[in-house]
Amino acid sequence: MDFKNANELLALCEEKNLPISEIMRIREIELGETASEIVNKKMTRVLGIMKDAAFSPIRQPVKSMGGLIGGEARKLSLHAQEKKGLCGNLLQKAITYAMATLETNASMGLIVASPTAGSAGIVPGLMLAMQEHYQFSDEEIIRALFNASAIGYLAMRNATVAGAVGGCQAEVGVASAMAASAAVELMGGSPKECTFAASTVLMNMLGLVCDPVGGLVEYPCQNRNAAGVANAIIAAEMALAGIPQLIPLDEMIQTMFTVGKKLPAELRETAMGGCATTPSACEACHICS
Amino acid sequence: MSFISVFDVMGPNMIGPSSSHTAGAARISYLAQKMIEGPLKRADFILYGSFAKTYHGHGTDRALLGGIMGFSTDDMRIRNSFDIAHEKGLKFSFTPNEQETDIHPNTVDICMENEKGQKMTVRGESLGGGKVRIVDINHVQVDFTGEYSAVIVIHQDTPGVVAYITKCLSDRNINIAFMRLFRESKGEIAYTIVESDGKLPENIVPAIRENPNIHEVMIVQM
Numbered sequence: 001m002d003f004k005n006a007n008e009l010l011a012l013c014e015e016k017n018l019p020i021s022e023i024m025r026i027r028e029i030e031l032g033e034t035a036s037e038i039v040n041k042k043m044t045r046v047l048g049i050m051k052d053a054a055f056s057p058i059r060q061p062v063k064s065m066g067g068l069i070g071g072e073a074r075k076l077s078l079h080a081q082e083k084k085g086l087c088g089n090l091l092q093k094a095i096t097y098a099m100a101t102l103e104t105n106a107s108m109g110l111i112v113a114s115p116t117a118g119s120a121g122i123v124p125g126l127m128l129a130m131q132e133h134y135q136f137s138d139e140e141i142i143r144a145l146f147n148a149s150a151i152g153y154l155a156m157r158n159a160t161v162a163g164a165v166g167g168c169q170a171e172v173g174v175a176s177a178m179a180a181s182a183a184v185e186l187m188g189g190s191p192k193e194c195t196f197a198a199s200t201v202l203m204n205m206l207g208l209v210c211d212p213v214g215g216l217v218e219y220p221c222q223n224r225n226a227a228g229v230a231n232a233i234i235a236a237e238m239a240l241a242g243i244p245q246l247i248p249l250d251e252m253i254q255t256m257f258t259v260g261k262k263l264p265a266e267l268r269e270t271a272m273g274g275c276a277t278t279p280s281a282c283e284a285c286h287i288c289s
Numbered sequence: 290m291s292f293i294s295v296f297d298v299m300g301p302n303m304i305g306p307s308s309s310h311t312a313g314a315a316r317i318s319y320l321a322q323k324m325i326e327g328p329l330k331r332a333d334f335i336l337y338g339s340f341a342k343t344y345h346g347h348g349t350d351r352a353l354l355g356g357i358m359g360f361s362t363d364d365m366r367i368r369n370s371f372d373i374a375h376e377k378g379l380k381f382s383f384t385p386n387e388q389e390t391d392i393h394p395n396t397v398d399i400c401m402e403n404e405k406g407q408k409m410t411v412r413g414e415s416l417g418g419g420k421v422r423i424v425d426i427n428h429v430q431v432d433f434t435g436e437y438s439a440v441i442v443i444h445q446d447t448p449g450v451v452a453y454i455t456k457c458l459s460d461r462n463i464n465i466a467f468m469r470l471f472r473e474s475k476g477e478i479a480y481t482i483v484e485s486d487g488k489l490p491e492n493i494v495p496a497i498r499e500n501p502n503i504h505e506v507m508i509v510q511m
Contacts, residue, residue, distance in 0.1 A: 028295045039295070046299050049363075065306060066346035105305030108348045108368045115298050116418065117308045123299075145299055152298035162417045164309075178298075215343040217306040 001027050006154055006195050006249040013191040020181070020191050021146035024153070028146075043142050046112050050124035053104040053111045054097035064106035066216040068284065073100030090133045091233055095226040098125030102222040115152040115161040118168075118217045119175035121225035123148050126179040126232050130186055140186065147185045148178035151198045154249070159257030163210035164269040166260025172221075172228045173205035173256060177249075180232035184239050193239040195249040200235035202252040203245075207259055209267035211274025214285035220275050291436070301419045302363040309395055310340065310347035313415030315367060318356030320423055320435045321399045321411040323509040331380045331402040332357045338394035340415075341385035350383050353397060357381075362419060398425075429480055431471045437484035438510035440493065445502040446472045446479040454481055457497045461490060478504070 001023065003009040012023050028039050058077045063070035076096040079085060085092045098121035105111045105120055114123045123145070131141050152161065155174040160166040177198035184194045205228075213219045247255075266273030275281055294300075303312040322329065334353050336344050344350050348367070354374055355367035366373060374381055395415035402408045412425035423433050426441070433439055440458075444450045451470060458465060466486050472479035489508050497506045 024295060031292055032294050042296055043299070046296075046302065049302055065348055108304050108306065108311070108351070110302065110363055110365060111305050112300055112302050113308050113312070113419065114300075117303065117305055117312070120305075146295065149295045149298040153293050153295070156293055156298060164417060214346060215339065216346045 001030055005158060010191055019185055020150045020194055021143045021185060024146040024150040043145055047138060047142055049110055049112050053101045053109060054124050054128050057100040057103040062103060062107040064218050065108060066214055066218050068213060068218040069106055069222050070103060073103055090129055091230060093129035093132060094125045094229040097128045098122055098225040098229045099222050102225050106218045115174060116171045118163060118221045119171040122175035122228040123179045125229045126183055130183060136186060144182040144186045148182040151178040151181045155253055159253050166257060167208060167263045167268050168210040168224060169205050169208040169256055170260050172224045173202055173208060176205060176228040176232040177201040180235040183232060183236040187240055189240050196245045197235040197239035199245045199247055199249040199252045200238060201231050202256050204231055206256060209263060209274045210269040211267055211276045212271055213276050213281040215271035304367045307347045308419045309415045309417045310349045311352045312362040312419040313421050314349045315352040315356035315362045316421045317397060317413030317415060318353045318399055320509055322357050322359060324411060324441060324507050325401050325403055325409045328404055329379055329401055330404050333382045333400040335398040336385045337389055337392050337396040340395050340397055341387050354381055426480055429471050429473050431480055431482060433482050435509060437466055438489045439482055439484045440489055441507045441509060442481045442497060442503060443505040444479055446476050447502050450502050451481060453500050454497055457493055461493060
């Protein structure tokens, strides 16, 4: 069972009467020639790593290798404990876990690139926040990770998930689209609604540049992971409310790729433009000197 | 197009911070150490392009050193690879080369020496998302990714060697996915790289080595 684009994926869901997650899981078993138990075991390990990476910096903040970030997750968590939170529980937790994961990543901790290291906070951020807020079981979250992977696979196959090729929209944008789709399936939305949510995210993050200070996966990457989960929640909420999207996911993936290739090289992970060349960023990092 | 697995999207599981600068770097040197008989006495790394500029902040150095000791991309020991190398008595150095720019931006040359005094130089490129390519072995241009099980044969460029290698493989019912021969010049040293779908049995190494025109045989598989 295979699909080349979102259209074929939706047709398969319809034909087999299965959710996106299950189509993706069966595809892995069949085309990856891997037994069902092994596939499940590997995804269970993915979830385990995600939890450690998201929870650990809240208990024990760590400074990043480049020294630009560290301690943000703890601050967000204390802020929520003091009941001063502005966002509400779900979004508050989601941004905390997203930023925490990037903190773990930047300090050479163990993470799951999902789909990349620089965007590794978004899928776990939203999934773990939803698990706590709505008491989903690990099995339900693992299923949702297969759903997220289906969207990421479509972007990898038909466009790119590399910041150096397509800018941050290809990393954080795709990660957010993956999270949005998974969230819709978790909340009982249809496969089509999942693709609407993913399409909305790519639309809302279209053109986002990749401009890491000092060329390091730290800043503004960590902030953008927080923005990514917020975008995913917004898009999932719209889809679940029954708002259709004019532009289907396949067309949004294509246009994201086209826009990405048009971005100047300075804004594609070279640290030669955007945030990376602001006076304050140049002062903070010593790579060039 | 090669198969994109769920775990290519939700993965790799890796020590941060960068799939290209950390995970990819670890993978290149992991592949490199598979090409020479261990244990290693010395490993010297020359870093080019973005590797040369940002290797410290990305932990590229720790990842390269971890990979050369056989650590995989998700091995927590990568963080302490400097200390572990000191304990093992493995000597190492890192030299950024910012002069040479006509090269893939994430390139490393790894010069290894084992305890027998044999030396080998491998050049690898980190392509993004943890994917890598070995492009040079001992200054002969090659091309392989380590995604398949591979047997690398160093031999004299002379008639019959390739036929001998493929016979050794077919005798053991090994299906060849890709096969390429690289050489510097006619009659000199050549490298044949055979990639296979399944896992390769270790006993093909002594079998292939029996041919007098074959100098070295290595299996590289995950």
